[in-house]
Amino acid sequence: MDYGDIMKVETTGAGKKTSGQDQLSFTGVAASHAMAQTDLSKMNNYKINITKVGEETGLDPAIIAGIISRESRAGNALTDGWGDNGNAWGLMQVDKRYHTLQGAWNSVEHLHQGTKILIGFINEIKKKFPNWTAEQQLKGGIASYNFGTKNVQTLGGMDRGTSGDDYSSDVVARAQWYKTNRVF
16 A cells, blocks of 8 residues: 655655654754653554554555654653553554543554554555645644644645644654664
């Protein structure tokens, strides 16, 4: 399945609210890259599983890593596997209010579930916006992972209403850092 090339997705990176989580004095792609790099040592603990799930689902493992970095800071932001006030589970923060949780918080089963949810959103965006490029559809699917397909309305306003108003741009920039630095 073609989900587009993460390296061709346009991105502005992290906004002020997101970059402020790491007390960064800068925003944008550089901030996203800095946060991805901060998460690298923990991310390396899951590299084999992320790569396996990427190969099995056809989704670039760097994208999975970008989601994990944003959602859970590679596990650093979790308490006993939980985040979002006890509503979201695991590295990819699958919401228990909408999904039946699968696997341990850092397991292949969990990564499969989160990745399949993301792929479902990408496919919904493909149907909703068939004239968008594969890269634009990929970015729309990433935004949907945060706030649902119905909220993706335009290319220019894709992140309006997502966490920090920068979700897909930040995830894309983090994924690009993992890809550029040959982590995945």
